[in-house]
Amino acid sequence: MHWEELTSDQFPAAVTAAQGVCLLPLSCIERHAHHLPLGTDMYIGRELCRRAAALEPAIVFPDFIFTQILEAQHCPGTIAIDADLIVRLLDNVCREIARNGLTKIVLVNAHGGNNHLIRFFGQMQLATPRGYVVYVAEPPLSPEDDAIVAAQWQSTVDGHAGERETSAIMVIRPDLVRAEALRADGEGLPLERLKPLTEAGVYTGIWWYADHPTHYRGDGSVATAEKGERYLSARAQALARAIRAIKADQETRRLQDEFFAASNHRG
Numbered sequence: 001m002h003w004e005e006l007t008s009d010q011f012p013a014a015v016t017a018a019q020g021v022c023l024l025p026l027s028c029i030e031r032h033a034h035h036l037p038l039g040t041d042m043y044i045g046r047e048l049c050r051r052a053a054a055l056e057p058a059i060v061f062p063d064f065i066f067t068q069i070l071e072a073q074h075c076p077g078t079i080a081i082d083a084d085l086i087v088r089l090l091d092n093v094c095r096e097i098a099r100n101g102l103t104k105i106v107l108v109n110a111h112g113g114n115n116h117l118i119r120f121f122g123q124m125q126l127a128t129p130r131g132y133v134v135y136v137a138e139p140p141l142s143p144e145d146d147a148i149v150a151a152q153w154q155s156t157v158d159g160h161a162g163e164r165e166t167s168a169i170m171v172i173r174p175d176l177v178r179a180e181a182l183r184a185d186g187e188g189l190p191l192e193r194l195k196p197l198t199e200a201g202v203y204t205g206i207w208w209y210a211d212h213p214t215h216y217r218g219d220g221s222v223a224t225a226e227k228g229e230r231y232l233s234a235r236a237q238a239l240a241r242a243i244r245a246i247k248a249d250q251e252t253r254r255l256q257d258e259f260f261a262a263s264n265h266r267g
Helices: 011-017 040-055 083-099 112-124 143-152 163-172 195-199 207-211 225-248 251-264
Strands: 021-026 104-109 133-137
Touching: 021 040, 021 083, 021 225, 040 104, 040 163, 040 225, 083 104, 083 112, 104 112, 104 225, 112 133, 133 225, 133 251, 143 225, 163 225
Parallel strands: 021 104, 104 133
Antiparallel strands: none
């Protein structure tokens, strides 16, 4: 059930059918090498949520593209939002989702640049009492699916516009894959310009640009739609299992309320 496709009259019944669960797909608009669209993460996040909600009913919120992508500001087409505004907007959207009766909000991340953000946002939920729970869903594949999916990949380096994402877009929006621009000339390999720091366990915000200034990591030339279908199907199955666990969960909200009650009694 897609939020924007429901009428206002249909919405309350949809909330009941979803058992109060809303999937919030997080993505961004950024360069994906020479051959994939700027909205690659958006398309993948939307498709994963669509497939998972078909397996386990949930309401899918419209694409939330205003997330962390400051590292791509040098690339044409990027939409990079101020960090404080990202957090405020995401918090505001979660409050609005909850106000509409969906009190189990599931962050489904489709952009690697959000990995730190979503965990931090999860911790932020302990700042003030609230009548809803935010879940960060990063479900593992089943052992069977993991073995099948892992065995199909040919490239040893992947992560951005490479074999996985290219295969997925070949399924979701094949018309947007510029096959003629696919390159296998090593451009997708890390430059390792900060290797001494990396080996010493030191992190800096410029690390991605240091390795991948053209926003390409991997080799998209070995991608196929068949690989993309297996990958998307396995990830959707995993997300559906997570949704079932979230629907059954009563303890997180109880503990959250208990925590806030204890916090209010301090001093």
